[in-house]
Amino acid sequence: MRVLLSTYGSRGDVQPLAGLGLALQRIGAEALVCAPSDAEFVELLNRSGVPWAPAFMPVRQWIATAKQSGLRLPQLAAMMVPAQFDAIAAAADGCDAIVATGLFPSVAAAQSVAEKLGIPFVLVGFYPIILPSPHHPPMEYPGWPHPPELTDNLALWEFNVQAMNGLFGAAVNTHRTSIGLPRVDNVRDHVFTRRPWLASDPILSPWHPTDLTDAAQTGAWILPDTRLLPADLEAFLGAGAPPVYVGFGSMAMHTSDNLARVAIEAVRAQGRRLILAQGWANLAPIDSRDDCFAVGEVNQQALFTRVAAVVHHGGAGTTTAAACAGTPQVVVPQGADQPYWARRVTELGIGAAHDGPIPRAGSLAAPLKTALAPATRERASAIAKSIRSNGAMVAADMLVRAIRGGKP
Structure with missing residues (x-):
């Protein structure tokens, strides 16, 4: 049995698929x-x-190509x-199912590959x-802000169908017809399917059942990391009280001037040392x-258990990693799902949210104070004990059963 796991996005999209791939290997399936x-x-x-x-x-x-071209989202999707x-089809040769996540045009391409091959397809969200x-409510897309008169969530999800058809419909349907697949009137629901999977922890991000979506929540897909911390980092950790970790992962943080200075001075003002993660912001x-x-x-996974708090952008992976470590968090959300995690x-009660995406002098003081309070650490430690660590294995078992049964 061979499964293709497809994504196009950030590390937060890639790492969980690696976790699922490892779980599939452990039960005797091949994963790519x-x-x-x-x-x-x-x-x-x-x-x-x-x-x-x-x-x-x-x-x-x-990202560089998109910026230099000046093209809008529909044209970028068409590319x-x-x-x-083509890339997914080449990788899917000999596969029995496809699991896909990441940017919608990539997921739509993966769904079309599965449809052409006649194999099960699973969309997963984090x-x-x-x-x-x-x-x-749905998240807003560029060029398609929510109409102010629409306040009901169901109405907004209907509007979301229009938005996604407007942004991606032409790209998806033009390609579908070119490869002999029929056009679809609702690209969102066709690609999402009636039975998507949700790879997030039920405590951190509960799913409430609804007739709109028959989602299967597996728990977060965590890739185990057994690497030792570097010797110089170990020496720093051992030289004083637990420091504060500051890092924004794959967020370039271009809107924030002097971000490193703002973060460092905010942590120092709390009387704490800090670990600064370079990331895409080049801190x-x-x-x-x-x-x-x-x-x-x-x-x-190893480092977060050794720090006093984690200041980050609020990606699903980093939020889950800090929560699993039982370490308080300060989330500085930039967009997409990050305000949700904040x-x-x-x-x-396991941390605090920064007010807005741009840290400025003094703006980190209040959320840092909350995160560093003893009560917050106690709550974070308690929540950590309830988080499931077997989400990837749950999903692997579900996938094997779906392939044997002929549908996800």
């Missing part, structure tokens, strides 16, 4: 991840031991869909708000003081 060939993703997949195949273009190259279809439900120390330590790629961290 089709993902962008950015160096950090290639390193991650090679380290996991899950074979990989390249998507049509590295993500950083695609991505056929290119991703947060509930991506899926239609009366319990929450670096602002002086030679010995209370700030810069790191690149590192085992977050809200969940606040609602659960």
